[in-house]
Amino acid sequence: xxxxxxxxxxxxxxxxxxxxxxxxxxxxxxxxxxxxxxxxxxxxxxxxxxxxxxxxxxxxxxxxxxxxxxxxxxxxxxxxxxxxxxxxxxxxxxxxxxxxxxxxxxxxxxxxxxxxxxxxxxxxxxxxxxxxxxxxxxxxxxxxxxxxxxxxxxxxxx
Numbered sequence: 252x253x254x255x256x257x258x259x260x261x262x263x264x265x266x267x268x269x270x271x272x273x274x275x276x277x278x279x280x281x282x283x284x285x286x287x288x289x290x291x292x293x294x295x296x297x298x299x300x301x302x303x304x305x306x307x308x309x310x311x312x313x314x315x316x317x318x319x320x321x322x323x324x325x326x327x328x329x330x331x332x333x334x335x336x337x338x339x340x341x342x343x344x345x346x347x348x349x350x351x352x353x354x355x356x357x358x359x360x361x362x363x364x365x366x367x368x369x370x371x372x373x374x375x376x377x378x379x380x381x382x383x384x385x386x387x388x389x390x391x392x393x394x395x396x397x398x399x400x401x402x403x404x405x406x407x408x409x
């Protein structure tokens with residue numbers, strides 16, 4: 252069922268997440284198709300925050316393969332440990348990169364990307380993908396983003 256999001260931008264970032272999370276939860280509840288849910292989550296995040304790029308990479312055959320996303324075209328495959336996404340997968344932790352040009356081995360899928368946050372997605376103890384968010388601004392992401400994006404990821408497998 253199609254849903255309209257209530258986008259509110261004249262409030263704090265934390266308040267924006269608090270407004271958006273229940274909407275995402277309602278949007279994906281009852282839908283069992285993971286790709287459909289990831290697509291709607293990416294769209295909701297892009298619509299709310301107007302980030303440069305937001306999307307998912309999914310683990311397939313020892314690589315991260317591009318999944319649902321919003322933004323310009325992206326790298327299709329990323330090896331474990333390569334770039335910010337591959338490093339997040341390897342380390343099994345959230346990475347906040349204030350300046351992607353200063354990140355060793357950064358993969359420049361789009362030259363306009365300046366900062367990034369990547370969160371691993373777990374099924375049990377196994378990383379099955381990552382949520383990748385890029386901004387055209389330096390130092391755009393912080394612990395508030397990490398906290399609430401993790402809450403959103405936790406909605407994926409309930």
